[in-house]
Amino acid sequence: MTTSDMSTSELDDNPIEVRISLDMVKRGIYVAPLIIAVAAMPWGGPGALSAAFALGLVFVNFLLAAALVSGAAKISTALVMAATLFGYLIRLGLILVAFLLVRDASWISRPALGATIIVSHIGLLVWELKYVAISLAHAGLKPARP
Amino acid sequence: MEAFTILAQEADKAAAAASSAGFAYGLAAIGPGIGIGYLVGKSVEAMARQPEAAGMVRTTMFLGIAFTEALALIGFVVFILIGL
Numbered sequence: 001m002t003t004s005d006m007s008t009s010e011l012d013d014n015p016i017e018v019r020i021s022l023d024m025v026k027r028g029i030y031v032a033p034l035i036i037a038v039a040a041m042p043w044g045g046p047g048a049l050s051a052a053f054a055l056g057l058v059f060v061n062f063l064l065a066a067a068l069v070s071g072a073a074k075i076s077t078a079l080v081m082a083a084t085l086f087g088y089l090i091r092l093g094l095i096l097v098a099f100l101l102v103r104d105a106s107w108i109s110r111p112a113l114g115a116t117i118i119v120s121h122i123g124l125l126v127w128e129l130k131y132v133a134i135s136l137a138h139a140g141l142k143p144a145r146p
Numbered sequence: 147m148e149a150f151t152i153l154a155q156e157a158d159k160a161a162a163a164a165s166s167a168g169f170a171y172g173l174a175a176i177g178p179g180i181g182i183g184y185l186v187g188k189s190v191e192a193m194a195r196q197p198e199a200a201g202m203v204r205t206t207m208f209l210g211i212a213f214t215e216a217l218a219l220i221g222f223v224v225f226i227l228i229g230l
Contacts (some may be wrong), residue, residue: 016201017208062212069208077193077200084186084211085179092175092218099226114223122216125209132205139201 015070016140021062023131023141024124028059035120039112047112054116057098058124061091167229174221181214 032055039051065087072083102108133142189207193200 016204020205020208061215065211065215066208069204069211073204077190081183081186081190085183088179088182088211088215088218091215092222095219095222096171099222103226110226114227117219118216118223121212121219125212125216129209132209134202134206136199136202140205 015066015073017066017070017073018063019140020128020132021066024062024128025059027127028055028120028124035116039109039116043109043112046107046109049107050109050112051116053102053108054113055120057095058117058120061095061121062124064091064094164229167225170228171221171225174224175218178214178218181217182211185210185214 032052035055036048036051040048043050068083068087068090069080072079099113103110131142133140186207189203189210192203196203
């Protein structure tokens with residue numbers, strides 16, 4: 001078995017994208033009560049519910065992106081290209097559909113929804129950078145300290 | 147008659163807001179689309195050249211995709227705030 005075969009089978013068994021996404025979702029769940037509480041301050045109950053909905057959208061978006069990329073990478077590297085681009089369109093469409101389904105609901109606060117989507121998406125990504133190892137030895141997440 | 151005119155003007159305003167919001171969302175999706183295409187293309191090229199570095203490349207690629215997608219999400223937020 002060559003080095004590349006070993007790394008490929010290891011990546012297929014435990015895809016990097018899924019590990020990173022699950023780690024981001026885990027951190028997102030930790031800070032979710034804080035985000036919801038902050039959104040509830042200016043926008044009240046609808047703000048809290050909208051923030052929770054936005055967090056759900058962001059989590060699903062991360063997990064879906066990871067599933068699409070890792071699933072495509074298992075089949076072929078060339079398929080990653082197609083899966084990523086069409087996945088991008090599909091996920092944008094899904095977010096739009098999710099918003100259209102709830103836009104007239106009484107519990108929706110659009111500013112809270114928008115602000116939470118942007119802040120949580122970018123915030124979780126920047127936070128995750130601290131735990132990601134860009135090295136050949138530990139691709140993906142940094143190993144836990146003993 | 148005056149009521150109909152006011153109603154038509156309001157409908158025009160709503161239609162203009164919706165179409166401009168859709169236009170903004172569409173424009174906001176173009177840039178990240180190009181960025182993601184370029185990013186993934188280069189990543190696939192890197193993985194083909196050096197398969198043993200695939201893990202490292204996929205890590206940076208995935209994070210790059212997510213960061214680029216944030217631009218489209220900003221466009222989406224503008225869309226939900228001004229339109230529909």
